[in-house]
Amino acid sequence: MQEQFGEKIPFCEPYWYQGGHSPYYTENHKKYRALVRDFVEREVKPNVDKWLKTGYPKELHQKSCELGVESVVYPREFGGKMPQDYDPFYEMILYDEVARVGGGMVLGHIMINGLGLPPIIAAGTPELKKRVLPDVVAGKKFVCLAITEPTAGSDVAGIRATARREGDFYIVSGVKKWITGGAYSDFFTTAVRTGGEGMGGISLLVLEKDMPGITIRKMETQFDTSHNTTFITLEDVKVPVANLLGKENQGFKLIMANFNHERFIIAAETCRKARICYEESIKYALQRRTFGKRLVEHQIIRYKLAEMARLIEALYDNLERVGFQFKSNVPDAKLGGQCALLKVNASRTFEFCAREAAQIFGGNSIVKEGKGKIIERLYREVRGSAIPGGSEEILLDFVIRQAATEATKSKL
Ligand SMILES: Cc1cc2nc3c(=O)[nH]c(=O)nc-3n(C[C@H](O)[C@H](O)[C@H](O)COP(=O)(O)OP(=O)(O)OC[C@H]3O[C@@H](n4cnc5c(N)ncnc54)[C@H](O)[C@@H]3O)c2cc1C
Structure with a gap:
């Protein structure tokens, strides 16, 4: 057996933390895992309740980048701390470990x-990269x-924000x-319509906070508002043509390629959130007594915990499979289906685990204090x-x- 890391109760950590063998993780991945966990335990956990209300301080990013926690995914040429053997498993570790303190953190x-x-x-x-990347x-x-607009969410090809070319500028x-x-950002990677209707008329343009004509309003959400969900109004914003990403009217492909990566990291985060539901639940079920027994001694409670563990373990395997496709440079166009299934697998697993955890915690899962507040x-x-x-x-x-x-097409 390999060495143990973190929580010892079975399934409270991924299998390779608990002595399982894996072809994916090297000693460097293990060192990185320890670095992120230490950062989260020391810098974030003691403050998280406060920050979930106020938002995360900007200095936290600086600290995490300096330590090489966040910047491990950024290219070295711009100051990132990406290791020579960087692969998507580093990113998976990052989102998994950071999600341990709740989704607001990710x-x-x-x-x-x-x-x-x-x-x-x-x-x-x-030139654009030189201007944006070093400070980020x-x-x-x-x-x-x-990307999203009030009238175009799922239907990305229906976006209406326009970018009209005037000399060396677009007017957005x-x-x-x-x-x-x-509310936090300095740069906005923005989908705009530069051509006709549909996906063939969309471009990606980088807008900058100080450009006149940008108004940002914070929106309250169902969950904690630390992530700054916002409504942005753009009124005749003058953007240099040099801020265009790729070619004009070919932004849709870039958006789609980015979605695969987004779905992978959302799934990594979501997997850990499901695992926290399990972790909190089994610890509670080992202590809480009803009808003269610990909760874990009731068969139906064990069944709930087993189902949670089964789904979480399968989801983690799914993440690794998709991560390995990215590592193997499988073209993005071939990964759409896999990434889509992975994200649905993740949100359904989380939904199930959140529900079962709430049932196990009973009334404690309904109040925002005490043992069930995380659930x-x-x-x-x-x-x-x-949804997002x-x-x-x-x-x-x-x-x-x-x-x-x-x-x-292939007449199968
Ligand atoms: C907290 C939060 C953060 C977000 N962050 C970002 C962000 O950073 N950047 C950004 O660009 N966007 C962001 N979004 C937007 C998000 O991606 C969209 O909400 C999402 O794509 C769904 O779009 P919609 O809400 O307009 O739903 P709609 O497209 O209006 O769909 C409504 C419902 O109908 C269903 N539906 C729609 N069409 C069909 C169909 N053809 N067949 C079957 N069912 C269908 C959908 O599944 C959905 O359940 C965020 C949203 C939220 C809530």
Whole structure:
């Protein structure tokens, strides 16, 4: 058996933390895991209740980047601490470990840049990258992703914000809704319409906080508001053509490629949230007594815990399988179905675990204090996994539409 790391109760940590063998993790991954856990335990956990109300302090990003926690996913050439053997398993460890303190920490802290920065890395001009990346990688500035609009959520190809070319500038007008991290961000990776209707008329443009014409309003959400969900109004914002990502009218492909990565990291975060439901529940069931027995001695409670563990373990295997496809450089176009299924698998697992955990905690899961307060909080985060980044209905429909198209094309 390998050495143990973290919680010893079976299934409270991924299998390779608890002595299981794996082909994916090296000594360097283990060192990185220890680094992130130490950061979360020392810097975040003692403050998280306060920060879930106030939002995360910007200095926390700087600290996590300096330590190499957050910046492990950023390219070295811009100051990131990406190791020579970097692979998606580092990213999986990052989101899994950070999610241990609740979803607000991932969405409000690390995922801000995780959504908006990859298209800039993939398709920004060298000058744009030089301007955006160093400060973001150092944790001093932030990027968010602004795709969705009040009239275009699932139907991304229906966005209406326009970017009209005038010489060396685009003039951008429109509205963006539910933009995570908007109040915090310095750069906005924004989907705009530069051409005709549909997906062929969309471009990605980087807007900057100080450009006149941008108004940002914070929106309250069902769960904690530390992640700054915002409504953004764009009125004749003058944006240099040099801020275009890739080619004009070809932004849809960039958006789609980014979705695969987004779904992978949402699934990694969601898997840990489901695991926390299990961890909190088994610890509670080992202590709480009803009818003269500990809860864990009632068969129906054991059954609930077993079902949670079964789904979480299967989800973790699923994450590793998709992570290995990214590592093996499988083209994004071939990963859409796998990433879509993975995200649905994650949100359904989390939904089930949050429900069963709430039943195990009883009344304690309904109040925002005491032993069940984490479960109360997680229960309110379920829809935040199931809808943003591709809702369950849209993803499942996409998977079979794509399969049917391929089958029809090749006359299977
Ligand atoms: C907390 C939060 C954070 C977010 N962060 C961001 C962000 O950072 N950046 C960003 O750009 N966006 C963000 N979003 C937006 C998010 O991606 C959208 O909410 C999501 O894509 C769904 O769009 P919609 O809400 O407009 O639902 P709609 O598209 O209006 O759909 C409504 C419902 O109908 C279902 N539905 C729609 N069409 C079909 C169909 N053809 N067949 C079957 N069912 C269908 C959907 O599954 C959904 O359940 C965020 C949203 C939230 C709530």
